[in-house]
Amino acid sequence: MGPQTGGHQIDRTAEQSSASRDLLTLGTVFAALMLFISTGGTVLSRTIASITGHGLGPDNLPATALLLNIALIVFGWRRYRDLMSEVRERRGSEAQARLLAETDPLTGCLNRRSIGPATDQLIAEAATRGEVVAFLMLDLDNFKQVNDVHGHAAGDRLLNESARRIAAALPGDALLARIGGDEFACVLPFAPARPDVVDRLAEQLIAAVAEPVTFDDLSLETTISAGVTRSDANGGKQSAQTLMHMADIAMYHAKKHGRNRHFWFEPAMESELRFRSELETGIRRGLHHDEFVPYYEKQIDLATGELVGFEMLARWHSPTLGTVNPDLFIPIAEEIGVIAQLSEGLIRKALIDARAWAPRLTLSVNISPVQLRDPWFAQKILKILVEANFPPSRFEIEVTESCLHENIGLVRSLITSLKNQGIRVSLDDFGTGYSSLSQLRSLPFDRIKIDRSFVTSLPGNKESATIVQSIAALGEGLGLPITVEGVENEAVLRELEQFGKFKVQGYLYGHPEPGDRTAAELGQLNLLLEPQVPTTSVVSGKRKAAG
Structure with missing residues (x-):
């Protein structure tokens, strides 16, 4: 002011x-x-x-x-x-x-400074006609990836075309503003009893922005997550700033629940967002205070029943929340840009633990798709292995099928670099629908890992049995060994024995354990090179809760 x-x-x-x-x-x-x-x-x-x-x-x-x-x-x-x-x-x-x-120089829309007064004026004008105002906050999904992969010129093209499509779908008396880098706000009057009009508009906007955008020889694609609120929300007249805050909360809720959709603001969302903010703060503090540790899940050779290695899984020993599973904190760590720091720190701890194991035991680590966007990822992993004096032949990287959907060229280059150093690479969560057979043949994977969703439902489920049997046959045809996760009981194990020889892991063989307990058990099995040394534990950006 x-x-x-x-x-x-x-x-x-x-x-x-x-x-x-x-x-x-x-x-x-x-x-x-x-x-x-x-x-x-x-x-x-x-x-x-x-x-x-x-x-x-x-x-x-x-x-x-x-x-x-x-x-x-x-x-x-x-x-x-x-x-x-x-x-x-x-x-x-x-x-x-x-x-x-008052306007955004790139798109020609109103800017954050001017949308507030314009919204307040529109609310006053609508009130004289017995109408209320809807405030929609729109955020382009994965826009940063477009900028990082294709450059800022491509990002600007995507922003301009998105703004044009949004403006074309809005009624003549609506407002459109670019709030931030990839955020837009729409404001429009409507009859209080007709929120369905706003719902239809939100769906039109989502559909319009989802259409590919041409830039040079590229086809750029994005979606939008939308949060919606109204000026008479919570039983009272709301100001523009309050509407923006509520719509932003609803937009984040849409992102969390799958993106490419819209949600109306509800008061409970604010509590959820507050918890999210506390988690972000806790994760950053936890990295500073070394609160993230690796846990280890056994991997068993189904044919011999022998322990052949472990998968590292991340746990957060929070002083306020207790032991937190990765499905809660890994997505947030990815979004706030600390997943690489978290994962690399856990890998260093895990290599120290695994260095004391018998040489025949392997260590597998699941890598976040975000890390595979870094062209220097392979060099960073090799540097960590050299610092820990850990043999690359005992180390396995697991990448999910979703990675193949992002930048297949970069992923192929990274996988080749890792394999050239002697590191094995497996395709995790296979069967979830992203990869094609041609990609599987062209990428030099060492192993396929069947997604647990097909395994836990095996007993009595013919569809799951058919999928597992088909993947087993595919692996045999391509000469790729298979790991099966999610083996939680004897019934699942008996089903699997019909389909081939696998490496298996799951609760049937024990829950994931921290480094000291794992070392103690290995000591009883005479699978330690030296006496147990207290260490900390876990890993990867693996998005699954084990235990």
Whole structure:
């Protein structure tokens, strides 16, 4: 408010100064005209009489005064025209400055500063017609990935086209603003009893933005998550700032529940968002205080019944929440940009633990799709292995099928780099629908891992049995060994034994344990190279809760 108020004061002062100059100039011209009228008649008549030879010429003093009057009139008029030109230029500059201050230079929409007052005015106008106002907050999903992979020019193209499509779908009396980097706000009046009108509009906007955008030879795709609220929410008249806050909360709720959809604001969402904020703060603090530890889940050779290795799973030992499973904190760590730091720290701890195990035991680590966007990922993993003096042949990276849907070229390069260093790479959660057979054949995977959702439902489920049997046959045909996760009871195990020889893991063989307990059990099995050393534990950005 300070800068705005000061700016208006300067404008008013400039206008007052200009008006004073205008009045002074006009006053001078007027006085000169009056003097010209009072003296001009006499001087001119005597001048004419003198020229025609019928009288004496004018006196010197009145003649001089007349000439000065004429000069003042000419000067004053030219000065007045100059001042008017200055006023027009200044008003044009002020209008341009207001336009720049109130609109987004990239898309031409209103900006965050101007949407608030415009919304408040629209609410007041709608109230006179018995209407209320809907506030929609729209956020482009995965926009940062478009910028990172294809560059800012592609991102700008996507923003401009999205803004154009949104504007085209809005009614004529609606407002559209770009709130932030990839956030837009729409405001429109509607009849209080017809929220379905807003629902239909939200669906139209989602469908419109989801259409591919062409940029050079690229086809850019994005979706939007939308949060919606209304000016009479919670039983009272809400201000623009309050509406923006509520719509933002509802938009985040839409992102959390799958994206590419919309939700109306509900008060419970605010509590959920507050908890989310506390989790973000806790995760950052936990990284600083070393609260994330690796746990280990056994992997068994189904044919021999022998322990062949472990998968590392992440746990958060929070001082306020207790032991937290990764399905809660890993997605948040990905969104706030700390997943690489978290995962790499856990891998370092896990390698220290695994270095004491028998050399035949392997360590597998699940990697977040976010980490595979880093072209230096393979080099970072190799550096961690060298620092820990851990053999690459005992280390296995697990990547999910969703990674193949993002940037297949970069993923292929990273997988090749990892394998060139002797690290094995497996395709995790196979069967969830992202990869194709051609991708599976073209990428140099060492192993397929069947998603637990097909395994836990095996007993009595013919569809799941068919899927597992088909994947087993596919693995055999491609020469890829298979790991099956989610083996939780004997009934599932008996089903699996019909389909082939697998490496299996699950609660049937024990829940994931921290490093010290794992080492103690390995010591009883004579599978330690040295006495147990207390360590901490776990891993990866694996999005599954084990135990």
